[in-house]
Amino acid sequence: MSDSVGHTALLVAVAAAITWALRALPFAVLAPMRHSTVVRYLSTHMPLGVMTMLAVYTMHGQLDGNVRHLVWLVIAVALTAALHLARRRALVSILAGTATYVTLMSLWE
Amino acid sequence: MSLRYWTLWLLDLMHPRRFVPDVGQGRLIGMSDHSFRAVAAATAPIGLAFIPLGIALGLLVVHAGLDWWWAPVFAAVIYAGSLEFLIVGLAAVGAPVATVALTTFIVNSRHAFYALSFPLDRVKGALGKAYSTYTLSDEAYAVAVGPAAADWSSRAILMMQAALQGLWVIGAATGGLIGAALPIERLRGLDFALTALFVVLAIDAYRQRPDRLTALSAVACAVIAWLLVPGQMLVCAFAGFTVVLLSRLAARPRGNTRRDNV
Numbered sequence: 001m002s003d004s005v006g007h008t009a010l011l012v013a014v015a016a017a018i019t020w021a022l023r024a025l026p027f028a029v030l031a032p033m034r035h036s037t038v039v040r041y042l043s044t045h046m047p048l049g050v051m052t053m054l055a056v057y058t059m060h061g062q063l064d065g066n067v068r069h070l071v072w073l074v075i076a077v078a079l080t081a082a083l084h085l086a087r088r089r090a091l092v093s094i095l096a097g098t099a100t101y102v103t104l105m106s107l108w109e
Numbered sequence: 110m111s112l113r114y115w116t117l118w119l120l121d122l123m124h125p126r127r128f129v130p131d132v133g134q135g136r137l138i139g140m141s142d143h144s145f146r147a148v149a150a151a152t153a154p155i156g157l158a159f160i161p162l163g164i165a166l167g168l169l170v171v172h173a174g175l176d177w178w179w180a181p182v183f184a185a186v187i188y189a190g191s192l193e194f195l196i197v198g199l200a201a202v203g204a205p206v207a208t209v210a211l212t213t214f215i216v217n218s219r220h221a222f223y224a225l226s227f228p229l230d231r232v233k234g235a236l237g238k239a240y241s242t243y244t245l246s247d248e249a250y251a252v253a254v255g256p257a258a259a260d261w262s263s264r265a266i267l268m269m270q271a272a273l274q275g276l277w278v279i280g281a282a283t284g285g286l287i288g289a290a291l292p293i294e295r296l297r298g299l300d301f302a303l304t305a306l307f308v309v310l311a312i313d314a315y316r317q318r319p320d321r322l323t324a325l326s327a328v329a330c331a332v333i334a335w336l337l338v339p340g341q342m343l344v345c346a347f348a349g350f351t352v353v354l355l356s357r358l359a360a361r362p363r364g365n366t367r368r369d370n371v
Contacts, residue, residue: 054219
């Protein structure tokens, strides 16, 4: 058991070290290029693109080939987006969407 | 910055009018009440979404057969949401270090792009910069490049990041304890909170910069990568999207390239 605790701790340390390197090192490489046209163009368009791709990526993780689950996912995403477009309350949109999805998945799996 | 100030700030974030007297707590942490409020207002919607999401992570940890306390350890030390969900499964089967290293590299290489616009130049001191880069999550990036944070000081940015990390750890610990205490089936679909969070952040980013072509090409890159390379979807989508942006920049009329940066 202590063996597996040690191994898990090692996995956590490796994941944390690589994550930090990926977050910190690019500043050293990119800092001198901050004012270049290419870097500024990329940085202004990145936030929208990144958040959109992460949203699609996490939807991909939810799917398991079950059509009914796909329907629940579409309903929950549509509800989250509609609420956020109408009310602009991030927390309300997220909680309502998540509660809907959990309810649908739990009751009609 | 002492633990007490930090705790007060967290409490205030969660219950703005209940726990902490309105006057003075900003001074405790050396910020004006005005900027303190501004940081809390911009951070709270995303930070509070970390609670259900952290609970989902904690439940997942327990149901994968790991001790509950790994949940807050994952949350505090790795602090990269989507990666932690993946590592739970890998740690539960005792996966080799190389697998975890490769998975981390692929899932988190997107963070390299954040260096292009995250305001690290406003964060003061080596220790501050170290902490700021260590906790540069997707959500911290989203808040820091948002319009509300345009004039934030070093302290305000660090406070926001500390609050996000603190709430994430609290959520994960809560979920771990619930999972250890109640031998119930996992609530299915709780990790949808992560999807909902990114849908909301994408809509906010679109409001700030209404650009249909960018949004559509991001969706296209993600879906194409999903279909062609489902195993390495994220990094392929990011690479493809970068190529699309560079092509758009190259295709612009030459007269424009120097004048505007939009």
